[in-house]
Amino acid sequence: MIGVIGIVIIFAMVFGGYLAAGGTMTIIMKSLPFEMMIIGGAAVGAFMISNDSSAVKHTVRDMRKVFRGPKWKPEDYRDLLCLLFSLIRIAKANPVEVEHHIEDPENSSLFSAYPKIKADKEAVDLICDTMRSASMNYDDPHQVEEVLDKRMEANFHRAMHPSHALQTVADGLPALGIVAAVLGVIKTMSSIDQPPEVLGKLIGGALVGTFLGVFLAYGLVGPFxxxxxxxxxxxxxxxxxxxxxxxANMHNHNAAMCIEVGRQNTPTHNRPGFTELEEALKQLKQAAA
Structure with a gap:
């Protein structure tokens, strides 16, 4: 919602200020379709040249995040800590029992209790693969942490690609605006024998290209x-x-300590309160009993 409000403010302030200063939209509206065709078309073409088909689809799909915001909310962090607590607790009490959950998370009662987490393949794979490594005696916490860091860095780099791709487009839009403006000047020069009022409109139309390139770059694509x-x-x-x-679990801390380590490392605005989390864990213990 805040993204939509931001877009409305941009258009209202830019064009509202222009109109309030005595400007007219006639030349802009007349030139806009052609300038947008040149600038927008060139930007889309350059974007497709510099990215493969999967990256293009990834970027288009991720555009929704501008308006939806982060996927994970405070309650999801609480649920994740509860899920991890249950898994660690079972693994310490009965390693054989936990294998059912990590080998078949789709049919696991623990994962099914948290459908949003279960639906995220990366989160489920990260949990199951790490706990599976521990069950196979690959339990050196430093080696496991190094492996996880590399895996997460690769995933993070892939997830950041749409942002980098859009920023590249934003960086090129002002130059494409100049291209459109130059073409407008060329068109104007071919009509140099026309009276000033005609030339003025042609020059104004050419300058729309410069305006549009800068406006799209810094008002929309860059912020996106x-x-x-x-x-x-x-x-x-x-x-x-x-x-x-x-x-933390691989350092042989008890389940409650592992969860507290996680809670302390949760960003402040998403961190569940100690009492809130303690109550949620108490309910899990009662349900398990």
Missing amino acids: AGKLKAVVEEDNHFYQLIKEVLV
Whole structure:
């Protein structure tokens, strides 16, 4: 919602200020379709040249994040800590029993209790693969942490690609605006024998290209890229939390201590309160009993 409000403010302030200063939209509206065709078409073409088909689809799909915001909310962090607590507790009490959950998470009662987490393949794979490694005696916490860091860095780099791709487009839009403006000047020069009032309109139309390139770059595409980057960075904390808790488990801390390590490493605005989490864990213990 805040993204939509931001777009409305941009258009209202830019064009509202222009009109309030005595400007007219006639020349802009007349030139806009052609300038947009040149600038927007060139930008889309350059974007497709510099990215493969999967990256293009990834970027288009991720555009929704600008308006939806981060995927993981405070209650999801609480649910994740509860899920990890249940898994660690079972693994310490009965290693054989936990294998059912990590080998077949689709039919696991623990994962099914948290459908949003279960639906995220990366989160489930990260949990199951790490706990499976521990059950296979690959339990050196430092080696496991190194492996997780490399895996998460690769995933993070892939998730950041749409933001980088959009920022590249934003960086090129002002130059494409100049291209459109130059073409407008060429068109104007071919009509140099026309009276000043005609030349004025032609020059104004050419300058629309410069305006449009800069406006799109810094008013829309650049902010979209920045928002995507912020959302990806925010969501990455969720996967970092999984790593922190499971590595703490490999240091042979008890389940409650592992969860507290995770809670302390949760970003402040998403961190569940100690009492809130303690109550949620108490309910899990009662349900298990």
